Amino acid sequence: MTKPNALYAQSGGVTAVINASACGVIETVRKYTDHFGNIFAARNGIIGALTEDLIDTSQESEHDIAALRYTPSGAFGSCRHKLDTLEKSRPQYERLIEVFSAHNIKYLFYNGGGDSQDTAYKVSQVSQTLGYPVTCIGIPKTVDNDLSFTDNSPGFGSVAKYVAISIREAAMDLAAMSFTSTKVFILEVMGRHSGWIAAAGGLAAEKEGDAPHIILFPEIPFAPEIFLARVQDCVKKFGYCAIVVSEGIRNADGSFLTESGLVDAFGHKQLGGVAPLIAKLVKSKLNYKYHFAISDYLQRSARHIASKTDVEQSYALGKAAVEFAINGKNAVMPIIVRQPGENYQWTIGEAPLEKVANVEIGLPRDYITEDGFGITEKARAYLLPLIVGEDYPPYKNGLPQYVKLKNVAVVKKLEKAFLI
């Protein structure tokens, strides 16, 4: 009897460590030859599954699959494509089952954020009603750290580490230049809806006066006068002011700073990034020379300085997903469970996909200092373990040697194409 195949798919914004989860999945499936036939990967996420564009991972060498552990981005391609409700998108869900059936796929490992877990859950439901049962296991991933149930989201720890290191280094540069030149440096980081990533910048500050001096969170309405007073205070006290700003900071009325009247007040329309707006504000009101950086994709692809904890957890979650499937679990997602105690320890737990989906966990208010410009000890205790450890990729000629898979397509079996 032919053993059932598995399908792995990556979804949403990629991270420095999502391929470590892929590595965990594929290596574990390969180990359990009595349970699984082949493992395919969907090219460009769920789109590949819908269009029957599958990748034959058996064509990849052991070495190359192992190299996924230290290779950033999504090795099989990802996509931003959310399946709608069952009622509205039933043909899409049915098509998935058609593709699965054609390729004897009985396991789906879906690596993504809240939306993706919602899709995985629905696939598990439809497969039941259509009489072609598929085991659907989610694998968490998002730099935004906003997934429910899991203590933290894989991908976040590495962004957090990158941001904390970057603001520490850049602020040292600023400190050296500040006597005659730049007084204010602003680092813009991701986090449209919550300040998790911005908060991580606070880890760089270990004692009074350390950078960053100010963190601007989406959770705290931006108050220009109070902010400017704080900047001035910092420059007077320390000679300079280092700032981390979340791309998602908002005005008192809830509008994004980048879309607000505040922007127009400076006579400029937003060209991209909130850092230049903050910089202009500082320049126009306090006349300090500024510099700013926008780390954008750099922060979430910086595998060269990934958190070892993050890499290990990402791999372990991929591995656990396969083990869950082998143990007959369905419609669940392995999660990170933080153990109580002084020394950070984690284990793998599980959460039902039905409840994971579409719930965003925000940065708790008590992780932000009362003045709204820093992180509390509680936040630090939570965040710090997530950035611990380095896990350097191999280098050749000064550059990290990331793997590029062959990504050989599986021969299509269905007659009709499917238009997304």
Place this chain on the structure above:
Amino acid sequence: MTKPNALYAQSGGVTAVINASACGVIETVRKYTDHFGNIFAARNGIIGALTEDLIDTSQESEHDIAALRYTPSGAFGSCRHKLDTLEKSRPQYERLIEVFSAHNIKYLFYNGGGDSQDTAYKVSQVSQTLGYPVTCIGIPKTVDNDLSFTDNSPGFGSVAKYVAISIREAAMDLAAMSFTSTKVFILEVMGRHSGWIAAAGGLAAEKEGDAPHIILFPEIPFAPEIFLARVQDCVKKFGYCAIVVSEGIRNADGSFLTESGLVDAFGHKQLGGVAPLIAKLVKSKLNYKYHFAISDYLQRSARHIASKTDVEQSYALGKAAVEFAINGKNAVMPIIVRQPGENYQWTIGEAPLEKVANVEIGLPRDYITEDGFGITEKARAYLLPLIVGEDYPPYKNGLPQYVKLKNVAVVKKLEKAFLI
């Protein structure tokens, strides 16, 4: 008899490795106790020397001085302050000699770019005429790689490595997202006057189709139509287009893109950075979704991924400067000399300060491909050795442990203060 003291000063924009030169200077001075008394550092560069704000480096432990080797930025503070010609600024030069005389300083080690070497040269001249001979040795430093005589400038190799790694990683992210989302990614890098740093991004591309697909150099007048055609071509061929742009790119008329009519043509005034302008151009003309990053200070402070070659050269140049002084040389600067042959080897040579000063070496035209969008094999052969090797700092709790010196002030001896 009291042994003569030495003074070390950092000048201009700091780098990830200028402290490695400081380490080389101080460790070597400490070794030659028969030649030197103490070594002071000028707080905030030449300003500290003028205002008699000197730092007593003997208060720093061996461990902390050794830690300078892996600590970015300028440990004693730097400044942007160019001394004018002898005719115009004679009182400043005389003041320097006064300070030197008061503190028995007979050696000046001046760590900076072209302007600083000019200052060092003039100090060596004035000291002669004032009858207080000071040995002035320059130590090269600049991320811009535009110093004459030396094969490359310390600081550049590490920025080059950072930029090449960053565009490689971000472009992998882009590749994974491009099917349904972002098609164009733009990384803005430093280099107001020359494209050395932008060129380094080209190292990430090892074969046809590799990112970056386009590099925009200050040396090549920006031609929007040709650029857009190339972007479109890339997206059609590879699915996405990764771009490195130098902050200093110019229009055909020689004006900076950030100050030009081209900017206004999009209806926006520059808020900082050329990357958003390029992004807007791509969006408005080709309607591709874009992302961009501005690395700013991050690129030159990224000690976490410094080039080992750069660190070793920076240290060696600091050490050589002291040895030059011991050997009776004056008004010279140690330089990197590339040895002929297939395998990269370098030695220390010397250049006269008089000739080093104020000469900028641009990126040769034959380092840029004919179409103006990439680097040639000649450029690659020159650049590659400079980024080779990793030299990781120590970490604790997930963060690099950079040293912060005590920087204890030397008691002033002069009656009068000096206003800059």
